[in-house]
Amino acid sequence: MLLNQFLLLGAFLFATGVYGVMARRNSVLVLMSVELMLAAVNINLVAFAAYQNNVAGQVFALFVLTIAAAEVGVGLAIVLLIYRNLRSSDLDDVDVLKG
Amino acid sequence: MIAQNVAFGILAAAMVVAALGVVRTNNVVHAALYLVVVLAGGAAQFILLGQEFVAWVQVLVYIGAVIVLFLFGIMLTRAPMHPDESLDNDLKWPAAVTALFLAGVLGSLLIDAFHRTKIDIRQPIRTAAVTNAVFRTYIIPFEVVGVLLLAALVGAVVLARKD
Numbered sequence: 001m002l003l004n005q006f007l008l009l010g011a012f013l014f015a016t017g018v019y020g021v022m023a024r025r026n027s028v029l030v031l032m033s034v035e036l037m038l039a040a041v042n043i044n045l046v047a048f049a050a051y052q053n054n055v056a057g058q059v060f061a062l063f064v065l066t067i068a069a070a071e072v073g074v075g076l077a078i079v080l081l082i083y084r085n086l087r088s089s090d091l092d093d094v095d096v097l098k099g
Numbered sequence: 100m101i102a103q104n105v106a107f108g109i110l111a112a113a114m115v116v117a118a119l120g121v122v123r124t125n126n127v128v129h130a131a132l133y134l135v136v137v138l139a140g141g142a143a144q145f146i147l148l149g150q151e152f153v154a155w156v157q158v159l160v161y162i163g164a165v166i167v168l169f170l171f172g173i174m175l176t177r178a179p180m181h182p183d184e185s186l187d188n189d190l191k192w193p194a195a196v197t198a199l200f201l202a203g204v205l206g207s208l209l210i211d212a213f214h215r216t217k218i219d220i221r222q223p224i225r226t227a228a229v230t231n232a233v234f235r236t237y238i239i240p241f242e243v244v245g246v247l248l249l250a251a252l253v254g255a256v257v258l259a260r261k262d
Contacts, residue, residue, distance in 0.1 A: 003213050018197060036121055036122075046144075062156060
């Protein structure tokens with residue numbers, strides 16, 4: 001197996017996640033796109049771990065998974081708070097700071 | 100070797116289609132289910148690379164917990180379920196251009212840097228080796244991540260509770 005096939009898959013997933021973060025209006029879908037980007041990073045870490053025959057990449061992937069779980073928890077709490085205050089989960093409605 | 104490459108191709112094709120589904124579908128629940136396919140495909144790729152432990156952690160944490168959390172979030176915020184209502188904002192084309200540019204830059208860099216680097220997997224990494232690394236070399240980051248999880252837990256409770 002080539003190293004590049006995994007890295008290119010990761011790059012594609014990351015670019016898809018960037019598109020999702022920018023183009024989506026629903027806040028839960030934006031969080032899902034962020035998860036897509038984190039999953040892409042994990043594929044890169046694990047591919048390099050297998051290439052170098054070193055467990056460090058796997059440990060880093062585990063840390064990324066943990067951070068992703070924490071991020072989703074706090075992120076969804078914020079989304080719930082926005083929904084409770086604005087009666088909408090639409091990010092275009094969150095424009096209080098816009099002059 | 101050929102069997103591994105065939106397995107990679109099938110999994111990668113499923114992941115690419117599902118990733119496009121996550122960012123293109125007009126149904127929020129379908130997006131969460133497409134995300135399950137992407138993450139399960141990622142776990143299968145990890146097994147293909149001989150990194151078993153992180154694959155099962157991905158299945159447990161992502162598919163078991165994070166997706167359920169997303170589905171709860173979708174239900175609690177009463178996300179629009181009608182397929183005719185667009186979930187995209189008007190930045191669709193700039194976003195597509197940015198993503199294509201990013202994919203092009205990353206892809207050309209990776210092809211330039213690693214175009215003939217091969218992965219040679221002699222044997223799968225044992226879980227004992229991973230846990231040894233976590234609890235010896237990376238014990239301080241591990242503890243810090245534990246504190247971070249606690250902070251995130253308390254923060255999420257404080258943010259989400261009604262007072």
